[in-house]
Amino acid sequence: MAVDKFLISLFMHIGIVGLGLIGGSLALDWRQAGYTVTGVSRSSQTIAIAQERGVIDQGGTDLSLLHACDVVVLCVPLDRLVTVAAAVCPHLQPNAILTDVGSVKVPVVQGITPLWPQFIGGHPMAGTADQGIQAAQSHLFRQRPYVLTPTAQTNPQQLAQLQTLVAELGARWLLCDPETHDRAVAWISHLPIWVSAALLGAVAQESNPQTATLAQQLASSGWQDTTRVGGGNPELGVCLAQYNREPLLQRLYCYRRELDRIIALMEQQDLAALTAYLQHTHTVRRQSPANHTLPQEF
Amino acid sequence: MAVDKFLISLFMHIGIVGLGLIGGSLALDWRQAGYTVTGVSRSSQTIAIAQERGVIDQGGTDLSLLHACDVVVLCVPLDRLVTVAAAVCPHLQPNAILTDVGSVKVPVVQGITPLWPQFIGGHPMAGTADQGIQAAQSHLFRQRPYVLTPTAQTNPQQLAQLQTLVAELGARWLLCDPETHDRAVAWISHLPIWVSAALLGAVAQESNPQTATLAQQLASSGWQDTTRVGGGNPELGVCLAQYNREPLLQRLYCYRRELDRIIALMEQQDLAALTAYLQHTHTVRRQSPANHTLPQEF
Numbered sequence: 001m002a003v004d005k006f007l008i009s010l011f012m013h014i015g016i017v018g019l020g021l022i023g024g025s026l027a028l029d030w031r032q033a034g035y036t037v038t039g040v041s042r043s044s045q046t047i048a049i050a051q052e053r054g055v056i057d058q059g060g061t062d063l064s065l066l067h068a069c070d071v072v073v074l075c076v077p078l079d080r081l082v083t084v085a086a087a088v089c090p091h092l093q094p095n096a097i098l099t100d101v102g103s104v105k106v107p108v109v110q111g112i113t114p115l116w117p118q119f120i121g122g123h124p125m126a127g128t129a130d131q132g133i134q135a136a137q138s139h140l141f142r143q144r145p146y147v148l149t150p151t152a153q154t155n156p157q158q159l160a161q162l163q164t165l166v167a168e169l170g171a172r173w174l175l176c177d178p179e180t181h182d183r184a185v186a187w188i189s190h191l192p193i194w195v196s197a198a199l200l201g202a203v204a205q206e207s208n209p210q211t212a213t214l215a216q217q218l219a220s221s222g223w224q225d226t227t228r229v230g231g232g233n234p235e236l237g238v239c240l241a242q243y244n245r246e247p248l249l250q251r252l253y254c255y256r257r258e259l260d261r262i263i264a265l266m267e268q269q270d271l272a273a274l275t276a277y278l279q280h281t282h283t284v285r286r287q288s289p290a291n292h293t294l295p296q297e298f
Numbered sequence: 299m300a301v302d303k304f305l306i307s308l309f310m311h312i313g314i315v316g317l318g319l320i321g322g323s324l325a326l327d328w329r330q331a332g333y334t335v336t337g338v339s340r341s342s343q344t345i346a347i348a349q350e351r352g353v354i355d356q357g358g359t360d361l362s363l364l365h366a367c368d369v370v371v372l373c374v375p376l377d378r379l380v381t382v383a384a385a386v387c388p389h390l391q392p393n394a395i396l397t398d399v400g401s402v403k404v405p406v407v408q409g410i411t412p413l414w415p416q417f418i419g420g421h422p423m424a425g426t427a428d429q430g431i432q433a434a435q436s437h438l439f440r441q442r443p444y445v446l447t448p449t450a451q452t453n454p455q456q457l458a459q460l461q462t463l464v465a466e467l468g469a470r471w472l473l474c475d476p477e478t479h480d481r482a483v484a485w486i487s488h489l490p491i492w493v494s495a496a497l498l499g500a501v502a503q504e505s506n507p508q509t510a511t512l513a514q515q516l517a518s519s520g521w522q523d524t525t526r527v528g529g530g531n532p533e534l535g536v537c538l539a540q541y542n543r544e545p546l547l548q549r550l551y552c553y554r555r556e557l558d559r560i561i562a563l564m565e566q567q568d569l570a571a572l573t574a575y576l577q578h579t580h581t582v583r584r585q586s587p588a589n590h591t592l593p594q595e596f
Contacts, residue, residue: 231583278532285529
């Protein structure tokens with residue numbers, strides 16, 4: 001570690017509000033990199049576990065613990081972010097950088113910026129199937145995208161500080177405006193949930209019990225892959241749909257037009273056009289970074 | 299091996315027409331189990347490789363080689379099955395069992411039964427991403443479903459013989475009528491192809507280049523899983539749609555109704571109903587055998 005970087009880390013104090021999988025994993029990596037980490041949780045049991053596991057330097061249930069932090073990261077669920085930000089702000093020192101880890105950015109940035117102008121939205125695209133402080137792990141964000149959504153008001157020096165912290169995780173930081181982020185995740189993360197869920201919803205409509213049983217018996221990896229995200233956490237799926245509703249609806253309409261087109265071609269028995277369609281989608285998928293190390297869905 | 303089983307295998311002679319991944323892998327396993335295997339291919343090079351690899355006992359490009367076979371398995375692509383069956387039948391001994399490995403059963407059974415009343419449709423649900431005789435491997439069908447579709451005319455003794463051969467592969471045989479098979483695979487294999495392809499087709503409609511690029515950069519395992527089968531072999535996808543058109547169309551209509559329902563609930567911001575929907579699909583997926591050893595898509 002270079003001397004200047006060492007001095008920055010020595011004096012930089014990071015606060016993490018919410019010590020679940022994401023908050024706990026961020027704390028672990030940053031503490032390991034030499035930063036001082038204060039954790040705040042609603043649960044004193046979570047704090048005890050975090051201290052026992054060496055995830056944080058100090059912590060408690062009281063937000064006033066954040067008064068000395070240079071950077072505070074809100075790691076609470078999407079639907080609690082603005083409320084928690086409002087409770088946190090009175091305790092922050094004037095130049096503190098506030099950021100979050102929510103999966104949707106427009107409503108969060110719009111909700112928190114009036115409360116704290118130095119707020120910079122963030123979204124680390126990583127996760128596991130497990131939740132909670134017990135699931136926190138080192139290197140969760142390595143090689144994963146970590147989106148930051150600065151706005152016209154963002155202080156470039158504060159943005160640079162945040163980028164340094166993200167780079168410290170081994171993550172690949174990406175900058176974009178909140179709107180572009182939300183449209184992009186609507187495509188690749190929120191739309192697939194409903195496309196996949198509709199497939200599960202449809203098969204459950206099968207009225208012939210013999211067909212339904214055989215379908216279950218024959219279900220292979222293709223079925224399992226296509227239905228994975230549609231069978232995930234219901235509350236998370238609806239929360240994402242709620243907060244990213246308009247971009248998601250636009251993409252659902254676009255998806256339905258594609259489906260209508262496929263159905264029409266099949267009704268017309270236009271095999272040449274159907275082949276061209278699958279040749280097109282084959283190419284689209286090849287262009288997506290399928291062979292890279294892929295981040296898990298957050 | 300029990301003596302009677304040994305005698306059966308000693309005297310049973312199996313013919314394989316088409317020595318690709320499936321035909322070659324069947325030949326390997328049956329030969330290893332002690333059966334005599336004759337292979338027929340259009341390509342003398344394929345025969346040479348099959349002999350070199352020990353996949354077959356003997357073989358060639360001439361269908362008359364099948365004259366001594368007790369069982370003949372047609373392992374050619376779906377759209378060539380009936381034509382090849384017509385060419386094969388004149389060379390079969392009167393009591394020979396004829397079967398196939400096609401992924402759709404109604405048109406195959408309807409097309410071949412008039413040519414050879416002892417025809418019994420089959421569908422081993424196994425495969426790999428590779429094709430051809432070079433990809434042939436032992437134990438490809440172990441623990442995988444292998445559907446047989448007897449009809450009212452099927453001779454029970456011949457069916458039992460075929461079941462014995464399937465069991466010899468370590469596969470799990472399942473019996474059903476051709477119609478039930480085609481409806482079941484429409485659900486779990488053919489519908490997902492188009493559901494997944496429409497997702498790739500939709501994202502390719504994104505007109506904002508910044509959003510399109512970011513979507514690509516953020517695509518994670520959820521996106522990759524949901525789009526896998528839609529980015530597969532175009533000719534295979536269309537061939538399945540062509541031969542299983544009516545069952546597939548019915549299921550596409552059902553899927554579109556589910557999608558319309560989701561869109562309506564999202565327009566109405568009915569979060570409770572959307573949550574109930576995802577709770578339902580979560581349960582449906584849990585009921586499917588997700589934690590079993592899963593066969594690859596064929």
